[in-house]
Amino acid sequence: MSYRALIVDDEPLSRRIIHTFLRDEPALEVVGEAANGTEAVLQILQLRPDLVFLDVQMPELDGFEVLREVWPYHQPFVVFTTAYDAYALRAFEVSATDYLLKPFDRLRFQQAVERVKQPLALAQRRDAAARPALPPLLAAVGPPAPGFLHRLLVKEQRRLFFVKTADILYFEADRNYLRVHTPTHTHLIYQSLTQLEPQLAPLDFTRISRSCIVGLNHVAELEAYFNGEYLVKLHNGETLKWTRTYRDNLGAFHGAPS
Template structure:
């Protein structure tokens, strides 16, 4: 049986405790912590792997939508919004929330939401196994095709993004803070803006980017020159803090290599 490590986020302690009591009826749920603000929630997420977040929206200082911005692609837990306000529903589903519950939460409605999360998690795990198998079979073919379909190239100091529908974009490597995967596209982040390009992270890492760029997660490459601090997490993982205060998770697979390069 799937068991979901769950975080409860609400500025009202009574709301957290009420939801915690209701969740005791579900064997699929393991509540690993709670938080009464977005910043507190981030602290918990830095210490624990979380599969599901029950998230309030209207909270002091930062709304629940600010927490969504914290998650990186491919490491985002399932999110169920729990709020007293119906007017945020459209935006909640725009950020791919799995469900939207109105307070006070009815047990039957809660059961529906949890069932949806469980089915999504089962599908995700099944698809992950399929994708791994397919990638082993198709890897050689993809590498040959990537050079034909490329919409980018590089010069000595710049990344050049070419797209028939848009003007050519020339981005100095020194201005790029990090790059992450978003489906079939890459998001290239600078201090000023984010550029989107069609490419594979593996190809960028191997053939395009200078030595200052290093993979720190299966979906993320960072410019080492923009890392100002490494904060340790559990299980030999780290949180990299960039010049602009953006934080990126460094997975255990890549942490040792990053640490050795930072020390140099």
């Protein structure tokens, strides 16, 4: 069995040491690294690693804040790494598999890896056993509930026409109006984001700021920005800002309703 590991530490030397030690662990594949808490949240949601080697003290978000952000959407096994033993009790309170106190040597690191291998194997077998039941379960749930908007009625001069919501890149508030951005046009409608938001399918749209709702199917990638914020890059090249206030909506990025 092989498992996906993510290394999170703001010190490049610490990341290199862990990466070097993991070369002796063929069952663990390093799928990414993060240098601060914001990057860690993004990497965990995107890469969905089985195991995270997680520093505690980092810029922007500490290790515990990172877990609080991702836990509703993905729950990896965690080995904390830190230079401070004061966090040990709190680490095990949040179900950390192990706690590596820096500087740790190769033997202590191997002990931590051995400790996590058995629960990793059990979790993988449990997930594999559950997979055959997923298609019938999804079929029983049925199609999405009706009621969400599939198109908007737009008026331009004397002309009325429909815009499919699937074609909308994002909605942008403009005082008492909304700008509806599509790949080819921008339309203006008289409505507020607060009125519109509950009418949109949560798996297709999510609010990223006070003035913007983005169409998730048009998002190419997220980039960690500053102070817990992200840059949202669309397939057409436009860039929007996902503000810290709406960071709880990050689950929508990988298919969980916000």
